[in-house]
Amino acid sequence: MTLGEFDLIARYFSRPCRRRDVLLGVGDDAALLEVPAGQALVAATDTLVEGRHFLPGAPARSVGHQALAVNLSDLAAMGAEPAWALLSLSLPEASETWLQEFADGLYSLAGMHGVDLVGGDTVRGPLVVTIEVLGFVEVGSALKRSGARPGDLVFVSGWPGESAAGLELLSSGAATFASDDPLVRRHLFATPRLELGRALRGRASAAMDVSDGLLGDLRKLCAASGGGAGIDLDALPVSSRLASRFPRARCESFVLDGGDDYELLFTIAPDEAPQLVSALGASVELARIGEIRGGRGVQCLRAGVEVVVDGGGFDHFA
Numbered sequence: 001m002t003l004g005e006f007d008l009i010a011r012y013f014s015r016p017c018r019r020r021d022v023l024l025g026v027g028d029d030a031a032l033l034e035v036p037a038g039q040a041l042v043a044a045t046d047t048l049v050e051g052r053h054f055l056p057g058a059p060a061r062s063v064g065h066q067a068l069a070v071n072l073s074d075l076a077a078m079g080a081e082p083a084w085a086l087l088s089l090s091l092p093e094a095s096e097t098w099l100q101e102f103a104d105g106l107y108s109l110a111g112m113h114g115v116d117l118v119g120g121d122t123v124r125g126p127l128v129v130t131i132e133v134l135g136f137v138e139v140g141s142a143l144k145r146s147g148a149r150p151g152d153l154v155f156v157s158g159w160p161g162e163s164a165a166g167l168e169l170l171s172s173g174a175a176t177f178a179s180d181d182p183l184v185r186r187h188l189f190a191t192p193r194l195e196l197g198r199a200l201r202g203r204a205s206a207a208m209d210v211s212d213g214l215l216g217d218l219r220k221l222c223a224a225s226g227g228g229a230g231i232d233l234d235a236l237p238v239s240s241r242l243a244s245r246f247p248r249a250r251c252e253s254f255v256l257d258g259g260d261d262y263e264l265l266f267t268i269a270p271d272e273a274p275q276l277v278s279a280l281g282a283s284v285e286l287a288r289i290g291e292i293r294g295g296r297g298v299q300c301l302r303a304g305v306e307v308v309v310d311g312g313g314f315d316h317f318a
Helices: 005-012 060-077 096-112 162-172 182-188 194-200 214-225 248-257 273-280
Strands: 022-024 039-049 081-091 116-124 128-138 153-157 204-210 228-232 263-268 286-293 297-302
Touching: 005 096, 005 116, 039 060, 060 081, 060 096, 060 128, 060 182, 060 194, 060 204, 081 096, 096 116, 162 182, 162 248, 194 204, 194 263, 194 273, 204 214, 214 228, 214 248, 214 263, 214 297, 273 286
Parallel strands: 081 116, 228 297
Antiparallel strands: 039 128, 081 128, 153 263, 153 286, 204 263, 228 286
């Protein structure tokens, strides 16, 4: 028996909402949501297309995870608390096995961060996933890209470049989706930095997530802030997992140009940095990679000498 659209929604995407601020969830024409007093509503949406944002044949659980993670990362970059999600799903066929795994990946990550799925749409077509995440942040406390000032330090969290390396291993056939390789797992199930985003509120002068490549995203942050930056290539955080598999130059390329790590790139005044590092403890690695300067653009330096670096991040229409 063919699974119909409404049966599909009822079976896989109508789990009970746990949040008290969901007044009406999946099953009506629209959701009814209650925003807490004194909070600004934060909204982010991303679309993932098979063959463009994830490899053909990628595990459905990973696709569900990634579709939500990329949006949660945007909220993390604003210092926001995620609350609700809406899903638009285009499917070439209603495979119950695929749908179950996709829903499990989506709901598993949603449950970790207190997010309820409250509505959406399903259609027949190529495999395309669009998720909108809504959340909130106290009025006036949201992080933005536009606050960096000359003298601020530039930091990045975690180990950018690992997801891109995992993608290369999969694309080249050096690894399979079933591999336990940590670089492959990082690509398939990257973790958004929501805890760090909350810790940056009131401390960071500017922030954004690293989804299109560290170098290109830093250029965007500098443009929004009306300044420039210098970064030390020798200070780039290269994980031992990368360093043991690839030459240094290739590692730097992964770190600077690789996307979908969902790490946070941020700037902070020098006197604020020690307090932040102390507050976070060992919960997340932070690397100081440079500083904000006057002028425009981003200079890449090695031993104080400018180095020309090709690339600049992912652009759909470049």
